[in-house]
Amino acid sequence: MALTGLAGRVFVPGDAAAVSVGADEVAAAFEAAGAQVVRNGSRGMLWLEPLVEVETDAGRVGFANAEPDDATTIVTGSRDGTTSLLDQRGCIGVVDEHPWLTKQQRVSFARVGIVDPASVADYEAHGGWAGLRRALTMTPADVVQEVTDSGLRGRGGAGFPAGIKWKTVLGAESDLKFVACNFDEGDSGTFADRMVVEGDPFTLIEGMTIAAHAVGASEGYVYVRSEYPHAVAALRRAVDAAYTHGYLGRDILGSGLDFDLHVRVGAGAYICGEESSMLESLEGRRGEVRAKPPIPALKGLWGRPTAVNNVLTLCAVPMILADGGQAYAALGTGRSRGTQVFQLAGNVKQGGIVELPFGVSLRELVGEYGGGTLSGRPVRAAQVGGPLGAYVPATGFDVPMDYEALAESGAMLGHGGIVVFDETVDMAKMARFAMEFCSIESCGKCTPCRVGSTRGVETIDRIIAGQNVQLNLVLLDDLCETMTKGSLCAMGGLTPMPVQSAIKHFPEDFQQREAALT
Amino acid sequence: MTTVPTTDRVALVRAIATQHLAERGPLMPVLHEVMEELGHIAREDVEAIAHVLNLSVAEVHGVVSFYADFRADPPPAHTVALCRGEACQSVGAEALYADTHGRAADLGAPGDRVEVAEVFCLGNCALGPSGTVDGRLHGRLSRERLDALTEGWR
Numbered sequence: 211m212a213l214t215g216l217a218g219r220v221f222v223p224g225d226a227a228a229v230s231v232g233a234d235e236v237a238a239a240f241e242a243a244g245a246q247v248v249r250n251g252s253r254g255m256l257w258l259e260p261l262v263e264v265e266t267d268a269g270r271v272g273f274a275n276a277e278p279d280d281a282t283t284i285v286t287g288s289r290d291g292t293t294s295l296l297d298q299r300g301c302i303g304v305v306d307e308h309p310w311l312t313k314q315q316r317v318s319f320a321r322v323g324i325v326d327p328a329s330v331a332d333y334e335a336h337g338g339w340a341g342l343r344r345a346l347t348m349t350p351a352d353v354v355q356e357v358t359d360s361g362l363r364g365r366g367g368a369g370f371p372a373g374i375k376w377k378t379v380l381g382a383e384s385d386l387k388f389v390a391c392n393f394d395e396g397d398s399g400t401f402a403d404r405m406v407v408e409g410d411p412f413t414l415i416e417g418m419t420i421a422a423h424a425v426g427a428s429e430g431y432v433y434v435r436s437e438y439p440h441a442v443a444a445l446r447r448a449v450d451a452a453y454t455h456g457y458l459g460r461d462i463l464g465s466g467l468d469f470d471l472h473v474r475v476g477a478g479a480y481i482c483g484e485e486s487s488m489l490e491s492l493e494g495r496r497g498e499v500r501a502k503p504p505i506p507a508l509k510g511l512w513g514r515p516t517a518v519n520n521v522l523t524l525c526a527v528p529m530i531l532a533d534g535g536q537a538y539a540a541l542g543t544g545r546s547r548g549t550q551v552f553q554l555a556g557n558v559k560q561g562g563i564v565e566l567p568f569g570v571s572l573r574e575l576v577g578e579y580g581g582g583t584l585s586g587r588p589v590r591a592a593q594v595g596g597p598l599g600a601y602v603p604a605t606g607f608d609v610p611m612d613y614e615a616l617a618e619s620g621a622m623l624g625h626g627g628i629v630v631f632d633e634t635v636d637m638a639k640m641a642r643f644a645m646e647f648c649s650i651e652s653c654g655k656c657t658p659c660r661v662g663s664t665r666g667v668e669t670i671d672r673i674i675a676g677q678n679v680q681l682n683l684v685l686l687d688d689l690c691e692t693m694t695k696g697s698l699c700a701m702g703g704l705t706p707m708p709v710q711s712a713i714k715h716f717p718e719d720f721q722q723r724e725a726a727l728t
Numbered sequence: 729m730t731t732v733p734t735t736d737r738v739a740l741v742r743a744i745a746t747q748h749l750a751e752r753g754p755l756m757p758v759l760h761e762v763m764e765e766l767g768h769i770a771r772e773d774v775e776a777i778a779h780v781l782n783l784s785v786a787e788v789h790g791v792v793s794f795y796a797d798f799r800a801d802p803p804p805a806h807t808v809a810l811c812r813g814e815a816c817q818s819v820g821a822e823a824l825y826a827d828t829h830g831r832a833a834d835l836g837a838p839g840d841r842v843e844v845a846e847v848f849c850l851g852n853c854a855l856g857p858s859g860t861v862d863g864r865l866h867g868r869l870s871r872e873r874l875d876a877l878t879e880g881w882r
């Protein structure tokens with residue numbers, strides 16, 4: 211393959227991760243060199259960022275870890291035809307043919323990194339709005355049935371069937387209903403919501419509009435965490451464009467559907483990722499958890515029926531409506547249907563987005579996609595499912611990644627984040643951190659979480675100091691049980707999961723403290 | 729940051745709150761805008777917001793104090809926020825945070841207050857340690873990289 215000459219545009223990701231390693235400076239350099247630059251999303255191969263792509267007659271050719279200095283060489287050199295693009299520094303060939311991508315099955319991330327996230331027309335050219343157009347020809351009940359048939363479950367972590375939730379909202383009598391998107395992606399090790407919104411924001415808007423039609427809602431709210439300013443900007447820009455082009459507002463696409471979408475920003479509280487805290491925050495209050503019942507589907511925002519869904523749940527909806535629920539259900543395993551967007555993070559050589567049908571093993575994800583640790587040391591553990599998820603030892607990596615198999619092994623999928631640790635990790639310190647995090651981020655409403663987390667930190671401190679280790683481990687176990695059974699929400703209820711999994715799988719990190727001292 | 733006289737300040741805060749009156753649940757957007765315009769939410773701002781939005785002062789104060797982003801005192805000259813989430817910890821964030829926190833005073837010019845804050849996840853978990861320097865996101869941070877990024881402050 212001989213590639214010379216720029217056939218068209220140069221893509222430099224505007225994704226926050228790419229920007230964090232210099233993509234803005236690279237984009238400016240390409241513009242200065244005369245290229246027509248598109249700020250796309252990231253392909254999800256984050257270790258290659260900034261990954262610049264040059265449009266050629268053979269496809270988009272990628273240049274990994276690009277620097278501003280590369281711009282002139284690539285633009286002028288290839289225009290003159292004096293150098294082949296493939297010989298340039300960092301060239302990884304045609305990006306679509308990269309094995310890391312070709313092995314994946316991208317559904318929710320199908321357009322991320324490919325389209326111009328600012329362009330309604332580009333979205334439509336890549337299959338956008340097909341789901342909405344079809345949904346608007348169907349009755350709300352039929353749309354709900356399609357989502358039910360797809361087997362789609364909540365991607366925020368709880369895994370509740372989306373169709374059943376929507377059916378409850380649809381069936382609730384009210385002159386005012388809401389759709390609320392939980393974009394408070396606070397779990398360490400997760401960034402899929404951020405990347406899909408930064409790279410393909412219209413998918414979320416389309417998913418929410420379909421949800422509005424399905425449940426009978428006239429207003430929607432997206433609650434974005436303030437730590438995601440790039441996503442807030444991308445989403446607000448897309449919402450404005452959707453209004454301009456008739457995909458939001460009055461009489462959408464002439465269907466009679468009215469739907470207004472508002473973007474609201476959080477303010478640095480992890481607990482607002484819990485749905486009832488999020489609703490409190492949207493209403494302008496402290497993000498304190500609400501007791502259930504009533505469930506938000508019946509009494510949510512301002513006491514009205516509200517469909518609360520995660521970003522990835524809503525982003526799966528357009529495809530389900532475009533291609534049919536059965537097409538989505540054909541992927542996956544058992545009661546975990548469709549694809550899951552896994553996020554490889556932490557001490558990993560090749561971190562990023564891996565979207566695959568449920569059922570892939572943790573070993574394949576960490577070993578084959580992740581390529582082992584960044585440090586080059588052996589993998590010791592992975593925390594799956596965020597700060598409230600279990601630590602899985604490397605010996606347990608054969609577990610299939612689906613809701614049921616993980617639950618059976620004492621872990622949980624959560625939002626699909628996988629944080630890799632090498633052999634230097636001190637699991638007692640990680641257990642302590644889980645309690646510390648809970649004590650910092652607890653909303654304070656219920657005692658097991660508010661007080662339990664602080665007592666947990668103190669108890670683990672004594673274990674780390676080698677004081678009465680056996681007795682303190684018993685005490686800690688008892689405390690964990692109280693938190694699990696007595697907390698109002700998953701914050702206090704699941705904080706014991708990383709703590710107890712660390713003790714179970716890595717007892718030496720807790721016991722050796724005593725040995726070291728005696 | 730220039731100091732806004734109290735009367736002007738209250739007028740501005742009232743104007744901001746009034747602009748959001750027609751929205752459902754306007755308090756959070758109002759507080760964000762006051763932060764953006766004035767850098768912090770002072771006691772008199774809380775009273776003005778409560779009055780315009782027909783809320784109790786206690787309720788507004790409760791919200792301001794609940795969220796980490798809202799500050800009641802003027803901001804420092806510069807801020808470094810470092811992620812202490814698990815993903816960043818796996819690549820050495822705790823040591824970087826402790827080190828940076830310990831030398832916060834040395835990062836700025838004499839007399840300038842530099843705040844080294846902790847943050848839990850910036851969504852940049854594959855390129856840790858992550859942090860923000862005066863609000864700008866950076867990945868693969870190290871002591872040397874932070875020195876370079878804050879060079880202009882000294």
